[in-house]
Amino acid sequence: MLSRLASLLVLLLVWQLGSVFAGPRALPAPLAVLAVIDAEARSGALFFNLAATLLRVVASFTLAMALGTALGLAMGRHKPVDRFCDPWLIILLNLPALVVIVLAYIWIGLNETAAIGAVALNKLPIATATVREGARALDASLDEMARVFAMPLGVRVRHVLLPQLAPYLAAAMRSGLSLVWKVVLVVELLGRSNGVGFEIGVAFQLFDVTKLLAYALPFVGLMLAIETFIVQPIERHVSRWRPGRT
Amino acid sequence: MSPAGDRVGLEVAIAKKAYLGASGESRAALRDVAFALKRGEVCALLGPSGSGKTTLLRIVAGLDRDFEGGVWLPSPHRLGMVFQEPRLLPWRTVAENLRLAGASEPKSLAEIAAVLGLALHLDHFPGELSLGLARRVAIARAFAVKPDLLLLDEPFVSLDAALALRLRGELQALVETHKATTLIVTHDVEEAISLADRIIVLAGAPGSLIADLAIETPRLAMTSRQAAAIKAELAALAAPRADR
Ligand SMILES: Nc1ncnc2c1ncn2[C@@H]1O[C@H](COP(=O)(O)OP(=O)(O)O)[C@@H](O)[C@H]1O
Ligand SMILES: [Mg+2]
Numbered sequence: 001m002l003s004r005l006a007s008l009l010v011l012l013l014v015w016q017l018g019s020v021f022a023g024p025r026a027l028p029a030p031l032a033v034l035a036v037i038d039a040e041a042r043s044g045a046l047f048f049n050l051a052a053t054l055l056r057v058v059a060s061f062t063l064a065m066a067l068g069t070a071l072g073l074a075m076g077r078h079k080p081v082d083r084f085c086d087p088w089l090i091i092l093l094n095l096p097a098l099v100v101i102v103l104a105y106i107w108i109g110l111n112e113t114a115a116i117g118a119v120a121l122n123k124l125p126i127a128t129a130t131v132r133e134g135a136r137a138l139d140a141s142l143d144e145m146a147r148v149f150a151m152p153l154g155v156r157v158r159h160v161l162l163p164q165l166a167p168y169l170a171a172a173m174r175s176g177l178s179l180v181w182k183v184v185l186v187v188e189l190l191g192r193s194n195g196v197g198f199e200i201g202v203a204f205q206l207f208d209v210t211k212l213l214a215y216a217l218p219f220v221g222l223m224l225a226i227e228t229f230i231v232q233p234i235e236r237h238v239s240r241w242r243p244g245r246t
Numbered sequence: 247m248s249p250a251g252d253r254v255g256l257e258v259a260i261a262k263k264a265y266l267g268a269s270g271e272s273r274a275a276l277r278d279v280a281f282a283l284k285r286g287e288v289c290a291l292l293g294p295s296g297s298g299k300t301t302l303l304r305i306v307a308g309l310d311r312d313f314e315g316g317v318w319l320p321s322p323h324r325l326g327m328v329f330q331e332p333r334l335l336p337w338r339t340v341a342e343n344l345r346l347a348g349a350s351e352p353k354s355l356a357e358i359a360a361v362l363g364l365a366l367h368l369d370h371f372p373g374e375l376s377l378g379l380a381r382r383v384a385i386a387r388a389f390a391v392k393p394d395l396l397l398l399d400e401p402f403v404s405l406d407a408a409l410a411l412r413l414r415g416e417l418q419a420l421v422e423t424h425k426a427t428t429l430i431v432t433h434d435v436e437e438a439i440s441l442a443d444r445i446i447v448l449a450g451a452p453g454s455l456i457a458d459l460a461i462e463t464p465r466l467a468m469t470s471r472q473a474a475a476i477k478a479e480l481a482a483l484a485a486p487r488a489d490r
Pocket of ligand 1: 265266267275293294295296297298299300301302
């Protein structure tokens with residue numbers, strides 16, 4: 001913990017020194033950025049744009065997780081589905097995010113549906129592949145046990161299936177979230193008129209590094225907070241039964 | 247509904263059960279296995295390893311429908327099963343494992359847990375239990391659902407002799423109070439004699455039914471001479487097979 005703090009302090013120091021050498025236009029000092037963050041927060045613009053971006057993150061993340069889980073389960077459990085969908089998955093996995101985004105805007109239009117769909121489509125193949133691994137690793141002997149004791153479907157999903165999939169779902173969530181929040185910014189830059197990505201685009205046109213950082217840093221902070229206070233506790237919760245991990 | 251009337255607890259008529267081998271060829275595991283159990287009858291299924299005992303139990307449990315023949319159970323029926331391995335849900339406590347399997351009445355659940363010495367372990371996760379304790383949980387689970395058909399697949403294998411003996415006594419008490427039609431797989435003759443009303447012997451590859459013996463009741467009146475006679479009979483049945 002202490003060495004982490006030291007590391008952050010050194011980073012701030014390097015930043016400060018860098019701004020002295022490079023000049024405030026290329027790299028504004030930490031305090032200058034803080035002042036702009038404060039101003040944007042006071043005007044409400046910062047929260048408005050953060051909220052817009054966060055909503056897109058949540059919507060596309062949820063969509064991709066739901067579809068990816070369904071698809072991954074189907075592919076992991078049924079050979080024919082797997083054989084049919086696997087080439088699609090490989091193509092999607094290797095399609096650059098930018099291509100998906102531009103095509104979505106061209107085909108669907110410059111609207112929210114295209115934006116969220118494009119982000120979700122970027123995350124979908126990784127979520128699917130991860131859940132498919134989980135579905136393949138399902139313990140058939142526990143499934144038999146559940147059948148013998150005639151456990152109702154709801155019990156089987158909640159107490160037999162989900163706990164086995166949980167580590168894979170958590171992995172898909174974690175990798176998915178970090179992918180989604182990077183892709184969302186590109187989507188906003190290219191075709192939305194609000195959100196952190198849009199503001200960064202504006203800052204780019206004005207070569208305004210201070211404003212760019214004033215949006216980027218709070219956004220990174222928000223995503224780290226979500227990771228620390230939502231994703232990690234969920235991971236800990238689902239793995240609490242494992243021996244040697246408390 | 248069983249063709250032989252409603253006093254029947256289980257009727258099995260398997261003409262053939264084959265598995266697909268590694269190179270795609272079909273290998274028979276059971277052939278011509280037919281028997282019927284009365285309701286509440288306790289039958290031990292004896293036989294060397296590989297004679298198809300587990301296969302037979304899986305067919306009776308409805309886990310394997312890929313065979314020639316039929317299995318009749320009274321309907322509706324409640325199935326309780328102890329697999330060769332405990333097969334507990336590692337992410338649920340002992341109490342939750344029992345409850346999720348269908349043990350509904352807390353009172354009878356507590357009774358069974360007490361009989362099997364699990365009262366202190368109800369809040370533990372299966373990973374925290376020894377194999378012997380996990381086995382007991384699996385046995386408790388099978389009884390806690392108040393089954394009318396009980397299938398046990400070598401419930402005491404790989405436990406030390408003293409523990410196996412104690413658990414066998416506990417199992418005997420449970421079998422006597424619950425009156426379920428019971429099929430218990432074992433390769434321990436003593437165990438079969440001490441628990442069952444009847445012994446069915448499978449042998450060979452593919453496994454087929456080579457003996458069907460009644461155990462005289464009351465069990466307690468059976469002398470050790472009678473038990474020795476049954477053992478000798480079983481040994482004689484097994485011997486010519488072993489020569490081949
Ligand atoms: N899933 C399976 N696939 C292929 N062969 C199997 C399978 N299960 C059992 N067998 C074979 O069937 C025979 C009977 O096995 P099993 O019923 O487990 O015997 P037992 O329980 O009496 O030891 C063995 O030869 C075994 O190799
Ligand atoms: Mg077996």
